[in-house]
Amino acid sequence: MTMEQEAKEYTLSVLTEDKPGLLNRLTIIFSRRKININSLNVSSTEVAGVSRYTLVVTETKEHLEKVVKQIRKLVDVLGAFVYDEDQIFYQEIALYKVAARAFEQNGMIEKLVRNNGARIIALDKHHIIIEKTGTKHETHELYLALEPYGIWEFVRSGRVAISKSQRKTEAFIKELENSRSNKLSIKDF
Amino acid sequence: MEAIVEIEEKKKTVAGSESVLKCLLEENVDTIFGYPGGAIMPVYDSLYKYENKLNHVLTRHEQGAVHAAQGYARSSGKVGVCFATSGPGATNLITGIADAQIDSTPLVCITGQVASHLLGSDAFQETDIIGISMPVTKWNFQVTSAEEIPYAISRAFYIAASGRPGPVLIDITKNAQQELMEFDYKPCEKIRSYQPYPDIDGNKIIEASKLINEAKKPLVLVGQGVTLSGAENEFKAFIQKAGLPVASTLLGLSALSTKHPLYVGFTGMHGNYGPNLKTNECDLLIAVGMRFDDRVTGDVKTYAKQAKVIHIELDPAEIDKNVKTNVAINADAKQALKLLTPLVDERSHEKWLKEFSACDDAENEKVKSEALFPNKGELKMAEVIHRISQVTEGKSIVVTDVGQHQMVASRYYEFDQKKSNITSGGLGTMGFCLPAATGAKLGAPKRQVIAIIGDGGFQMTVQELGTIMQYDIDVKILILNNSFLGMVRQWQELFFERRYSFTEMVNPDFVALAKSYNISAQKVTERKELNTAIDGWLSTEGPALLEVIVEKEENVFPMVPAGSSVSDVRLE
Numbered sequence: 001m002t003m004e005q006e007a008k009e010y011t012l013s014v015l016t017e018d019k020p021g022l023l024n025r026l027t028i029i030f031s032r033r034k035i036n037i038n039s040l041n042v043s044s045t046e047v048a049g050v051s052r053y054t055l056v057v058t059e060t061k062e063h064l065e066k067v068v069k070q071i072r073k074l075v076d077v078l079g080a081f082v083y084d085e086d087q088i089f090y091q092e093i094a095l096y097k098v099a100a101r102a103f104e105q106n107g108m109i110e111k112l113v114r115n116n117g118a119r120i121i122a123l124d125k126h127h128i129i130i131e132k133t134g135t136k137h138e139t140h141e142l143y144l145a146l147e148p149y150g151i152w153e154f155v156r157s158g159r160v161a162i163s164k165s166q167r168k169t170e171a172f173i174k175e176l177e178n179s180r181s182n183k184l185s186i187k188d189f
Numbered sequence: 190m191e192a193i194v195e196i197e198e199k200k201k202t203v204a205g206s207e208s209v210l211k212c213l214l215e216e217n218v219d220t221i222f223g224y225p226g227g228a229i230m231p232v233y234d235s236l237y238k239y240e241n242k243l244n245h246v247l248t249r250h251e252q253g254a255v256h257a258a259q260g261y262a263r264s265s266g267k268v269g270v271c272f273a274t275s276g277p278g279a280t281n282l283i284t285g286i287a288d289a290q291i292d293s294t295p296l297v298c299i300t301g302q303v304a305s306h307l308l309g310s311d312a313f314q315e316t317d318i319i320g321i322s323m324p325v326t327k328w329n330f331q332v333t334s335a336e337e338i339p340y341a342i343s344r345a346f347y348i349a350a351s352g353r354p355g356p357v358l359i360d361i362t363k364n365a366q367q368e369l370m371e372f373d374y375k376p377c378e379k380i381r382s383y384q385p386y387p388d389i390d391g392n393k394i395i396e397a398s399k400l401i402n403e404a405k406k407p408l409v410l411v412g413q414g415v416t417l418s419g420a421e422n423e424f425k426a427f428i429q430k431a432g433l434p435v436a437s438t439l440l441g442l443s444a445l446s447t448k449h450p451l452y453v454g455f456t457g458m459h460g461n462y463g464p465n466l467k468t469n470e471c472d473l474l475i476a477v478g479m480r481f482d483d484r485v486t487g488d489v490k491t492y493a494k495q496a497k498v499i500h501i502e503l504d505p506a507e508i509d510k511n512v513k514t515n516v517a518i519n520a521d522a523k524q525a526l527k528l529l530t531p532l533v534d535e536r537s538h539e540k541w542l543k544e545f546s547a548c549d550d551a552e553n554e555k556v557k558s559e560a561l562f563p564n565k566g567e568l569k570m571a572e573v574i575h576r577i578s579q580v581t582e583g584k585s586i587v588v589t590d591v592g593q594h595q596m597v598a599s600r601y602y603e604f605d606q607k608k609s610n611i612t613s614g615g616l617g618t619m620g621f622c623l624p625a626a627t628g629a630k631l632g633a634p635k636r637q638v639i640a641i642i643g644d645g646g647f648q649m650t651v652q653e654l655g656t657i658m659q660y661d662i663d664v665k666i667l668i669l670n671n672s673f674l675g676m677v678r679q680w681q682e683l684f685f686e687r688r689y690s691f692t693e694m695v696n697p698d699f700v701a702l703a704k705s706y707n708i709s710a711q712k713v714t715e716r717k718e719l720n721t722a723i724d725g726w727l728s729t730e731g732p733a734l735l736e737v738i739v740e741k742e743e744n745v746f747p748m749v750p751a752g753s754s755v756s757d758v759r760l761e
Contacts, residue, residue, distance in 0.1 A: 016382070017382050021319065024323060025323055028324050032324065065508075066510055069506035069508075070506050071508070073504070073506055075381050075383045077382055078381070105658065176381045176384070177381045179381075180388070
């Protein structure tokens with residue numbers, strides 16, 4: 001198997017116009033090929049009216065490139081980019097709900113929280129809520145550590161990622177606005 | 190302050206429903222195919238006043254309307270327009286929209302929708318047509334207030350017709366049709382998130398010209414992209430200068446005359462022997478405006494592996510999708526060819542061309558002589574097509590349905606004029622032909638339109654005989670009747686040990702059926718009657734139907750069985 005054919009985790013960053021229905025337009029491109037989306041996040045960007053979709057999928061590069069080309073064809077998509085893990089900085093946030101009793105019994109949980117760079121964001125007589133930001137691996141580590149104390153509820157956000165590239169969103173969009181490629185034109189060469 | 194508000198209100202003089210029609214006139218629409226119903230009634234009511242400006246054709250089913258709009262678009266080169274109501278009206282459009290999407294046909298479909306306060310409530314005839322049509326449209330949009338109508342329709346026409354064309358659906362709620370608005374129309378010229386014409390990379394043009402100038406056994410595949418960009422002349426100049434043999438895809442037929450000395454035939458599953466075989470012997474494959482459909486490539490793992498590949502294609506998503514290219518020119522065919530032709534050397538490839546002739550000889554001996562000139566037995570589809578081709582001198586618009594008759598018509602009709610081939614290629618929609626032919630005639634009224642249909646597909650949209658009758662649309666209809674779903678039967682014979690599972694049909698009296706619609710009709714069963722019948726049928730004034738009873742279990746050859754290599758093209 002070549003690198004191209006090996007399935008691995010990729011992060012997709014899709015810049016779009018902020019329009020209703022776009023989430024559906026995007027996800028049907030994946031579901032049509034029966035590709036599972038590991039995580040998904042939609043957020044606003046520094047440019048008004050522009051949204052950023054961040055998706056994590058496990059796929060072969062070759063397959064994913066075809067998907068990305070189809071995403072770029074969507075009328076309201078401004079740009080779509082695929083990143084390897086080492087091309088981005090990324091984080092996920094996880095919340096854990098643990099019984100307060102477990103916390104009171106000994107100092108173990110407090111120690112776990114401190115050692116894992118997590119923090120307690122709520123505490124009442126029934127339960128405590130712990131928050132941890134990091135990679136999926138890191139939040140999972142804390143999950144495993146808390147598991148013996150009984151986790152009432154666990155939730156993890158989609159990945160948010162920022163690329164290491166020098167591109168500025170605003171400049172990218174300006175370039176699109178000034179592009180002549182909406183008209184039939186031939187670049188001189 | 191109040192006075193200002195009053196003035197503002199006074200400007201609102203046009204109902205949303207009327208503004209829909211005004212927008213269509215701004216986009217130079219002259220013909221609409223449609224079917225009324227509750228949620229689109231305001232638009233139809235406005236249409237009553239516009240009867241002398243817009244020609245509305247009432248089809249007999251919404252599927253008929255959308256296929257007719259497709260036929261109209263393909264014969265005229267304009268955007269096809271259709272109307273339908275909400276719910277079932279809208280869902281009945283879906284097959285045609287999907288067909289237009291896969292075959293790159295520009296359409297604007299306008300559907301009525303329940304009032305916006307009822308959206309999502311399962312109101313009468315409410316369906317989420319935006320959700321349903323999303324995967325099969327190039328773009329769609331729901332209008333919920335009258336003000337949005339010009340914006341939506343101007344975008345719709347721009348998106349449908351530019352770049353790689355495709356269908357667009359605009360869903361308009363009933364309240365938006367009834368509200369008053371101030372009408373102001375500006376055609377859409379740019380959408381920042383939509384870049385339909387990429388800048389051409391000059392280096393790719395130079396690289397391609399080098400490969401062409403070095404090639405010893407080049408083969409060109411012409412697709413519908415050439416027709417869609419109106420590049421027939423540029424294409425001819427290109428292949429003539431470089432002396433390149435040309436094979437055509439199904440939708441590429443008629444982009445180059447079949448009589449051109451460099452035309453070597455139709456390629457793909459039931460294409461000619463030479464183009465299929467030589468694809469795996471050429472040293473350079475030049476694909477122009479086509480997308481390497483699996484019906485063209487057979488098994489891609491064994492497709493043209495020995496050759497370098499140049500792909501001229503407007504849609505970047507098609508590049509490297511099915512076949513990896515050495516040089517990809519992401520451009521409109523006309524622009525790319527204009528740049529490429531000056532850089533190619535004047536050459537000829539006589540020896541290589543002769544190899545195609547040798548393949549033709551083999552195909553003639555094994556297939557064509559028997560198919561075209563049988564002197565005994567039942568009538569064959571090919572001889573019927575051949576006669577029609579001769580009588581019309583290859584100058585008619587040929588609209589076909591899907592199946593054996595489609596492959597036979599594509600093989601034996603000798604297209605000699607551009608924009609003459611209208612068929613359902615990618616989706617393979619049975620029932621496409623009859624309505625598409627009516628639309629094609631209205632889109633090209635000066636040309637003769639021949640609808641070639643099997644007995645199965647004819648019955649899928651047979652109701653459109655009513656449309657032909659009402660508007661006296663001059664379509665010449667040929668039914669090649671073998672009382673079978675012939676192509677499925679052929680596969681059952683070849684790959685399912687002749688288990689003819691539900692492919693035999695008991696058919697009605699097609700002649701009597703046509704006559705009940707006041708359409709002149711005739712049936713032929715004997716070879717000796719054929720030529721006279723065809724001549725009479727084609728020279729009839731107005732619509733006419735000819736039913737020809739053909740051999741029941743005839744197979745179409747050559748054939749590249751599904752999933753096989755094009756090298757394994759079978760002659761028998």
